[in-house]
Each structure stands twice: as structure tokens, then as C-alpha cells.
Amino acid sequence: MSQRSDKIEKDVNASTANRLLVICVDRDNDVGEKAGIVTPVVGRDACIEAAQRLALEDPEDADSNSIFSAIKTYEDLVSKGYQVEVVTIAGVKDRGVQADEKILSETRKVLERFSANGAVIVSDGEDDESVIPVIQNVLFSSKSCDESK
Template identity: 40%
Template sequence: MLLILCVDLDDDLGRKTGIKTPVIGRQAVERAALSLAIADPTDSDGNVMFQGLQLYEKTLPDPVEIAVVTGSARGDTAAGRKVGAETEEVLNRMFSGEKVRTVVVTDGAQDESVMPIIRSRVEISGVHRVVVRQAEGLESAYYTVKQFV
């Protein structure tokens, strides 16, 4: 079975929406992603969850599950421990007797710092880093130039 594991190292999901983690299952992850996008449209962790949902849909009809685990805004050690504990909880709740491997979805290098913690609990078969395209600088320059023309 494949587990799509979305990682929010600094717990933006919990802090901004009050949603308790881990979040497990397609519908629950979709609700969490929408809640975070509404609470803070600029937070890239929402895009991480949407990317995870896209990977989930592409994997069907093969056996697949999706979950979101979070860390803590307090720092790397606390965040790493929480990600590890939540990953274990996800694995325990989805245990079907078959081997589980995971694709980890993150929004950057900081989230990827917990890869060894995740790897110690489950085989990682892939990593997807979400990069949100931002044209703000170009857009601002365009309107500045337009004002002078």
C-alpha cells in the first residue's frame, strides 16, 4: 500500500485552523486543505495538501491512503518528535498487514529535515517538493512601469 504523507513541520494547519492532527483519509485531507486555504491563502502548506490529493487521485485504483502530519512551531526537536509520533499513529491506524511505503510531500528543505525520522518508521519511495509559483515581483514591476507610461 502507498501512503501519501503531507508534512507541515511548523503546524500551520493546527495553529491557523484548530484542526487536530494527524488528518487521515481523502475527504478529511481535502477539508483540512480547504480550511487552511481559507484561513491563510498565502500559506504553502495548503498547496502541499492539494499536491498530495492530486497524487492520491493519480495513484487510484491502486491501494493508497493519504494523511497530513504536523510538527510544532516551537522548533526542530519538538517538531521532529511530533512528526514521528503522528507518522506512527497514521501507520498504526491504517495497518492492513501489507507492506506500506510512502511518498512524502513537503514545501521545502526545512520540512525535509524530518526525512530521517519518517524513514525510521516507513520506507520512503519518493519525495515531492511543492514550489508555489509567484509572480508578485513581475506583476508589481508591470504596474509601476504602466503608471509612468
């Protein structure tokens, strides 16, 4: 067993989160701009299709590899017994506040369909990772609303 697999297994055993959302973030919306894909993309097969279309349009774009990495993470977590959904969300070409607002909106939309109590963020770099606090805020406020029901 690989070290990564061991780590995932330890995390599963130590975690209280059992409904996870694997989120691939494309803050500058290459998936939409280059491949014409409307986000959020929800589900394993839809994410595979999006990654393939983006890779065919621009083989050098790192976002397609990020989507495939999110799918791999999804499959690893499913094999460990988690209830998991994988999604690709995107901002806008110019990034900035508008991108963050779109990512916030898409995350909320996904959480309406799949109520998660944890998330794994996958991205191709620091710019995409800057939205992690935005996603955490939505996830925790969603979780708080679920607990108050």
C-alpha cells in the same frame, strides 16, 4: 499521457511497494496554529477539508497547496492500482526536535491504522523535508515488525 504520469506508471511496475502512504508534512504546524486542525488528518475528504480551512485562514500559506498536491498524488496512485491512504501530519510551531518527535508519533499512529510498505512525502520546502529520515525510520521499522509476525 504526461511525463509525470508515465513516471508513476513505471514506478508502479518496478516497485515492490503496493500499500502506500502519501504524507503531507507541515513541520511548523500552520494547519493547527492557523486553522485549528488537529493532526494527523487521515483520508482524502478530511485532507481536502483541512486544506480548504487553512486556505481560507491564510490564502498565502503554501501548506494548503501542499495538502492539495498530496491529494492529487493520492488520486494518481489510486488510478494506477495502488492501495493508498493520504494524510497530513504536523510538528510544532517552533520546529526543532519537538516537531520531529510529534511527526514521529503521528506517523506511528497512522501506520497503526494503515499498514504501508512505502511512502510518498509531499511538502512545501526544505524544512519539512528534513523529517524524511524520521519517517523512513518509522516506516522501515514498522515494515520489519510486520515481516517478523
